[in-house]
Amino acid sequence: MSTPKFRVAICGGGVGGLTLAVALSRYPDIVVDVYEAAQSFYEVGAGIGIWPRAFKVLRKLGHDIEQQLLQRCGYQFTEEYVPGIKHRKSDQAVGTQLFELITKGNQMRFHRADFHGVLLSHLPPSCTTHNTKRLKAYIQPFRHRSRNSSITLIFTDGSTATCDVLIGADGIKSAVRSCMMRELAECMDPDGKQSVLSCINPVWSGVTAYRTLIPAEKLRARCPDHPVFGGEITQYLGKDAFFLAYTVSLGKYINIAGFTLQPDLVDTVYEADARIPRRPFEGKANSEWVGELTAKQFVEPFKGFEEEARLLLECVDRGTLWAAHTVKPLPSTNFGRVALLGDAAHAMLPFQGAGAGMSIEDAYLLATVLGHKATTLDTVPRALAIYDKLRRPFSSDVALRSRFNGQLCAFQTNVPLHELGKTITKNWEWAWLTELDDALKEAIKLVENSSININ
Template sequence: MSTPKFRIAICGGGVGGLTLAVALSRYPDIVVDVYEAAQSFYEVGAGFGIWPRAFKVLRKLGPDFEQQLLQRCGYECTEEYVPAIKHRKSDQAVGIQLFDLMTKGNQMRFHRADFHGVLLSHLPPSCTTHNAKRLKSYTQPFNDHSRSSPITLTFKDGSTATCDVLIGADGIKSTVRHYMMRELAEGMDPDEKQSVLSCINPVWSGVTAYRTLIPAEKLRVRCPDHHVFGGGITQYLGKDAFFLAYPISLGQYINIAGFTLQSDLVGTTYEADARIPRRSFEGKANSEWVGELTAEQFVEPFKDFEEDAKLLLECVERGTLWAVHTVKTLPSTNFGRVALLGDAAHAMLPFQGAGAGQSIEDAYLLATVLGHKATTLDTVPRALAIYDKLRRPFTSDVALRSRLNGQLCAFQTDVPLHELGNTITKNWEWAWLTELDDALEEAVKLVEDSSINIS
């Protein structure tokens, strides 16, 4: 093997980190190491969806990759307009069908473990994976004599490693973000410095999520013609609370995700309810934000919803509670030869199902600028600045749209019911009417022409 042009370390083996590793496989002159804090790369958790914009990016990873994904979700991808989400006003004895969200192309839904399995099976020989490697800190040299010297990574188990480029895909509590914000803040005036440092820690959104899976057969016995078996997602809306349900794992399970929104608590410190046990999550990331729910506790916020909703909720055996935190809009997602992607860069509210898709887009554009033949170790900082220039404004806008969508679904705006469908559609249609291709073309142009100012 010829000498690689540089070595990339990816901290975090979630959707974004592994997608980046697979996307970099197009460039055999780049050596990749993926460091995952957990003992296994197979993420636990419920389902998630990918909208047409992001799925078109996944298609670029090759026909075999796409085919394996389609096999996991059990249905074909279409580019026709389809009813994607049924929206019902459900906080009353007899619910009302408000509207069907029509999307150009369908949302592809996966179980996290299934999706991870496909990504892992496509990692190239030039990529090495490492488990149980939680980053403690990194050191990036900056003096004139060592500007291209390796970045040193130190892990919590005491081991170290080096790389030329570090990508923080290490989630909402990102260690990479912690140290990058401190690097950015160096030499700033006190007010500006404090503003940058305030971006280190996640902030509570005032949103609490309720998550569970139920066996589809359990619901089918109770109600064989339930709405949820009709395809797509059904969303049951109420004042300050709502939940959605849809089949996953080839129809074996129904994924249920509920939310309560407390607008007066946005930005405050989350205080865990002492009545909710956390035994299953002790020692795990974000454990103070997560709890175990009994069936009764899970149902409580939605107990006065319509019968169609209650049929689903009666099948719940247990669930988990999550205090949903977000990351403030960052002043930058790159510094030197270090960059952030996914939740580390822009953890957002889940109300447009866009978080995973934005991680995928981050990963593909990042691989495009780093893998380009014009990018060398000396020009990596410019390549990462191009990534930041093209991605940060877009993901910031998506985060705002996601927050608004939650407020609309929880009836926390002044939008009348008869206008709700049109408002939600206009706010969301970026996910199926736009593409990443324009940004990719602009990225290549900026990489190839170093005379263009990107500041």
């Protein structure tokens, strides 16, 4: 290999970190190290849906990845208009169909472990992975524009490493974000300082998620013609609580994700319910937000729901509870030669199934600006500022749309039931009617024309 132009350290091997590592593999002059806190790269046993906008980005990673993802998914990707998600009013003895979300292109749904496995198997030899490496802090020399000033990474086991560029893909409790906000705060007046420092800790959204997978056979034995086997997603809506269900792993499992929304608790400190045991998550930092649910606890928020919903819930053996936290809008996602992506930059509510897609988009745009031949070690700060300029406003907007979608689905807005379909569609159509390509073109233009001011 020729002399590398720089060494990139990716902190965190989740969806965003691994996508970035794979996307950077197209640039042989960049050396990549991935540092992951957990002992192994793994994902929770749950489903994940990827909308056309993000799936088209995954396709850019190569034919082989696309084919393997399609195999795991079990159906083809289409760009036609297709029925997307059925929405029912289910908090009553006899439910009613409210509307069907029609999307241009279908949502691709995976078991998280399957999805992660495909990315992992495409890590190139130029990428070294390091497990059980939880970053505690980094030190970026003040003269980060100087060629010989490496960034030092400090891990909780006392070891250190160096890199030229650091990308924090370390999720909602990002250690990289924490250090970056402190760095930013040092350049601010006291008021600005407080505001920047308040972005370090995630805030509770008042939303609790209930997640589980049920074996499809179990439901089939009770109800062989349950609508979930038709392959569509259904959202069973109710006042203040709703859940969605769809099949994953080629129909072997049914993913159920339920939510309760308590508006009076938005931005409060989450207090775990003492009756729900904490889940000791190997390597993961947010175990105090995750609990083990019995079947009875899982179904509790949805009692009184219609039969179609109840049949699914009756198959639940156990599940996990997640207190959904978010990251406040950041003043910046880059500083010097450090940048944030995915949940580290903009953890959002899961009501549009967009968080992983956003981290995939972030990763691809970052790889595009870093890998571009016009980007050198000296111009990395500008490349990262271009990334921030193009991604931060977009992801902030998606975060607001996602929050609103949850409120609509939990009947917490003034939108009348007959207007719900139109409102939900309008609020969500960015995920299938827009593409990352415009931002990619703009990014390349800005990288190639260093005289264009990006502030």
